[in-house]
Amino acid sequence: MHAPIDVTRLAAVDHARAARVLSEVRSATLAGRRVRIAPRQVIGESWGRMLREGLDPEHAVGVPLLGRDELERRRQASPLRHVLPVLRENLLSVADVAHHILVVADADGLVLWREGNPSVLRSADRLGFAIGADWGEKVAGTNGIGTPAVIRRPVQVFASEHFSRRLSSWTCSGAPITDPRDNRLIGVVDVSGPLESMHPATLPWVNSVAKLAEAGLRERHRAALERLRSVAAPMLARVGGRALAVDAYGWTAAVTGMPHLDRLALPGSPAPGPVWLPSLGPCSLEPLPGGWLVRVTDRPEPRGTARIVLDLGQPRRWTVTVAGEAGTWTHELTPRHAELLYLLARHPEGRSAAALAEDLFGDPARTVTVRAEMSRVRRYLGGFLEHRPYRFCEQSEVQVLLPDDPCDLLPHSTAPALAGTRAGD
Structure with missing residues (x-):
């Protein structure tokens, strides 16, 4: 097997040739034959997830699921509605001229808003890329909405990199948007169009606008805290x-x-x-x-053995649950904290900051980042974590719930230690 194809560079020079090469790569890979050129890692891993799900590459397309009432309910419940002006202002006009469309989906991959070039919108309708359609990866296969939602990173999917054959004339560039209040995935912004209109700069452009949207959400959060402060300050004074x-x-x-x-x-x-x-x-x-x-209330803190359950079995929601004398509570984990706690569970003897940096980044010198993240973890796990080295305390019984298939463990993670686990090392 040769090195992965550099899709962006080849498509920028000759998109038709890039599409032909990718079609050959896709056909051979999905048929289980030896391939002359490998797909990109992010695409190959997504194809692997689809094959394990039993998805049919001939029919994997978005399915309209939402009625008018449910669509409106999801729109009103989504924080993305507050940043639609930012997305439209920075993406829509250029997308229209470039024969692309702007698509905004929620964390489940359901299309909530869609605007842009009329002829491209009609083409999208024929592909099932309609408002209310489900473009989550498990339904529509590898694509610019469902795949960024799974791996929590921007992804451009070009031509036959799509798992569904019906999408081989399409290109998608999507970036996830997270809620700054809890780092929860709230949706994906995507710019899509015919493969002839693909440009290498589209993905960084979309990702930059997604970051602008997150900045807008942070500003709304700061304003809400100021309002709460004005209400609470007189009460706290008493x-x-x-x-x-x-x-x-x-x-x-x-x-x-x-x-x-x-x-x-x-x-x-x-x-x-x-x-x-x-x-x-x-x-x-x-x-x-x-x-x-x-x-x-300043009563003595209860002591005794605690049971800690690290649940990594769900596709996009990871939690830690602590059960002890004080009761039971659950905390939803960020992607990074899920990685860290998994690594500590794998190494009950403890892990130094340098060892964790090697596990996460392949670079033992990145200890400052590790220590900062572990400080945040200790804010909610408190005395259940020790340091020097980092480990779960001796009074805790730790259980880890994993996905049925090791390949589905924290699919967003690029940490070398996690990649080895998914590969069965």
Whole structure:
């Protein structure tokens, strides 16, 4: 097998030849034959996921699922509606001239908004690329919406890099958009069109606009914290002892009687009343407009064995659940924290910052990044993690729930240690 094809460079010179080469690569790979040229790694891994799912490459296209009411409900519930003006302003006019369309989908791959060149829109309709259609990878195969949602990175899918043969005349460039409040994937922005209009700069352009959209969401979040601070400040001034006001995602608006915390790990479904929080111990929660008033009750912290369950079995939602004398709570993990906790679970004897940097980046010198991330992990796992080296504490029983197929373990991850695990090393 030769090295992967440089699709971007070849298509920029001769898109017709690039499409022919990719068609040969796709046919041979999906048929299980030896290939003269390998697909790009991101494409080959996606094809592997589709084959394991049993997806039919002859019929894998988006299926309209959403009725008008459900479509409107999803639109209103999506934070992406707040950044549509940014996406349109920076993508739509150029996409229209370049014979592309702008598509915005939610985290499930369902198309919520679609605009652009009328003739390209009609072509998209014939491909099933319509508003309300499901373009998640498990339904539509490798594509510029479903694949970025799985791997959490920008992806350009050119011609026969699509798993579905029906999409071999199409090119898609998609970038994920995450919610800055909890790093949760909220959707994908995609620019798509006929393969003849493919340009190497399309993907970095789309990704830059996705980052602009995330910046807009961060600004909205800062404004919401300011509103909460104005409501909570008079109340905190009258509170004795330690207390803080946080939003629904645990971000701190104001504190009294204690050092400032950027973010507090709240229970998955917080409710008024007593609660045990990993970083503060026993507390009480009182609702505020847009958040919670958290009072620290200063009772002794419970001790004893804790059971920690690291659930990595779901495709895009990874959690850690702690069950102990203080009760049970669950925290949803970011992609990076899922990687780190998996590596610590694999090495109960502990891992130094340099070893984790080698595991994650293939570079033991990147210890500053590792220490910063581990500091964030300790904000919600608190005393359940030790350091020097980093490890789960001796009083914890750790269980890891994995996908049925090792190849589906944290598919977003490019960490060398994870790549080896997926490959069966």
